[in-house]
Amino acid sequence: MAHDVLLSVDHLTVKYGQHIAVADVSFNIHRHDFLAIIGANGSGKTTLIKTMLNLKTPQSGSITRQPNLRVGYLPQNFNLEDKSFPATVYEIVSMGLINQKVFPKRLNKNDRFLIENALQEVNIFPLKDQRIGHLSGGQQQRVLLARALVSSPDILIMDEPTSALDQSMRQQFFTLIDHLNKNHGVTIVLITHDLAAAGDYVQRVLYMDQRLMFDDTFEAFCENPQLSPFIHTHPPHPKEARDD
Amino acid sequence: MIDLIFEAFQFAFMIRAFVVGMLIAISAATLGTFLVLKRFSMIGHGLAHVAFGAVAIGLLTQQQPLLVALPIVVLVSVAILKLNETANVHADAAIGLAATFAMAFGTILASVGGGFRVELNTYLFGSILTVQSLDVILAAVFTLVLVLGVVLYYHDLFALTYDENYARVSGVKTQRLNTALAIFSGILVVLGIRLVGTVLISSFIIFPAVIAMQFGRGFKGTLIIAVLTSLVTVFLGLLGSYVYDTPSGSTIVVLNGVVFMFAYVYHKFTI
Structure with missing residues (x-):
């Protein structure tokens, strides 16, 4: 694997029973990429990233990660509806460190420093003792982003991170992850229906329809008359968004 | 009344009941916090029904009923x-399947066996008179292992409870931990039967966690409040059952119900 390739997807096929969700997909993710995966509902986007995260086993093909690759993950609208779960912002962010700990996992002074740094990075430090369910959707998304960032990931994988946010919050969110990409060297991979908002930041676009139909720069995507209408596709309402 | 309370602790069976009660209170509240928040709280109720059927097998075959029930x-x-x-069967449906099948099976055995029906009833509602020294030892070992396990795997268990997919991505052995939770739940239900019976054991798992959720802001705080609530209600419930000559399990559950109502009102007006 070339030194700047963080993750390599090679002829990947993933099925649910007889249904093929991802068909013979191959691509590489390079360090510092800002990559958007787009496609219609059911096109295999979420299945692809779940397989990249080892949450799903492929039927054929392989995924090769650079050794010791640190992966941050921001799931789609996770648990945002559950207001009763008793966990503070601080506790949720501390969860991001468990992949670096060995048994018996304990938080030390340095871990607490990292957690507070991550909270400050996404501007939610004053909320650290609040119950997660009492925050707004935008604040909760920042908490999950801080959880993904606390372990200083090389690559941040996000599944429709802005689907629960309003227009101004989306812009703020993309500005924040662009800052992480440009200033902290974090490689960004996100599924989005919102290329209109993400377009200012995205460098590379993968268009999925079970197969990988397009893999090139954002500019090349915009110039493609068959695909460019996707830029203006309205994101689905959170209630309508489904796991594909 | 004070005399009655002092009198209670002069009987060996009462001391055994209190010790087992406190130990079950700690383990049920600890386990219950994870199960309730994972939306798996009804497993206690389902397993209690399974225990009823298993106890019936023990009585019919003239074996020690709880030893038969434990592995089943x-x-x-x-x-x-x-x-x-x-198998893509939702948790509530899977619990319903096992519970109703075992209950029906136990009832058929009771009808065939005939003679042990009265004894079977003591397992339905429990009796502090039946708590033996072996129960104290088993409850102590079980509680020690459970609490130690939770302390050592606290961060993994928290991640598993809040976001199982994230926990897997972070390298947590989620299947192993879920299996451990299921095994501990099964043992807890069997150990709690003597004290509270199969009908009420699930309340020991559910009430403390739900009460604690009305107060606790964070996960660790909620876990600690659940254990403390459970200890207080079990202690007062057992004492109340002795003083007022009421069934121990039912007294504890009613007390939990009252505490929950106060906690709910407190939560509504303060948080």
Whole structure:
């Protein structure tokens, strides 16, 4: 694997029973990429990233990660509806460190420093003792982003991170992850229906329809008359968004 | 009344009941916090029904009923988990399947056996008179292992409870931990039967966690409040059952119900 390739997807096929969700997909993710995966509902986007995260086993093909690759993950609208779960912002962010700990996992002074740094990075430090369910959707998304960032990931994988946010919050969110990409060297991979908002930041676009139909720069995507209408596709309402 | 309370602690069976009660209170509240927040709280109720059927087998075959029940309930608990994980059967449906089947099976055995029906009833509602020294030892070992396990795997268990997919991505052995939770749930239900019976054991799992959720802001705080609540209600419930000559399990559950109502009102007006 070339030194700047963080993750390599090679002829990947993933099925649910007889249904093929991802068909013979191959691509590489390079360090510092800002990559958007787009496609219609059911096109295999979420299945692809779940397989990249080892949450799903492929039927054929392989995924090769650079050794010791640190992966941050921001799931789609996770648990945002559950207001009763008793966990503070601080506790949720501390969860991001468990992949670096060995048994018996304990938080030390340095871990607490990292957690507070991550909270400050996404501007939610004053909320650290609040119950997660009492925050707004935008604040909760920042908490999950801080959880993904606390372990200083090389690559941040996000599944429709802005689907629960309003227009101004989306812009703020993309500005924040662009800052992480440009200033902290974090490689960004996100599924989005919102290329209109993400377009200012995205460098590379993968268009999925079970197969990988397009893999090139954002500019090349915009110039493609068959695909460019996707830029203006309205994101689905959170209630309508489904796991594909 | 003070005399009655002092009198209670002069009987060996009462001391055994209090010790087992406190130990079950700690383990049920600890386990219950994870199960309730994972939306798996009804597993206690389901396994209690399974225990009823298993106890009936023990009585019919003239074996020690709880020793017969222990492996059966643990196996069914793991089977419910696997059904939920692999066969695409929702947890509530898997619990319902196992519970109703076992209850029906136990009832048929009771009808065939005839003679042990009265004894079977003591397992339905429990009796502090039946708590033996062996129960104290088993409850102590079980509680020690459970609490130690939770302390050592606290961060993994928290991640598993809040976001199982994230926990897996972070390298947590989620299947192993879920299996451990299922095994501990099965053992807890069997150990709690003597004290509170199969009908009420699930309340020991559910009430403390739900009460604590009305107060606790964070996960660790909620876990600690659940254990403290459970200890207080079990202690006062057992004492109340002795003083007022009421069934121990029912007294504890009613007390939990009252505490929950106060906690709910407190939560509504303060948080």
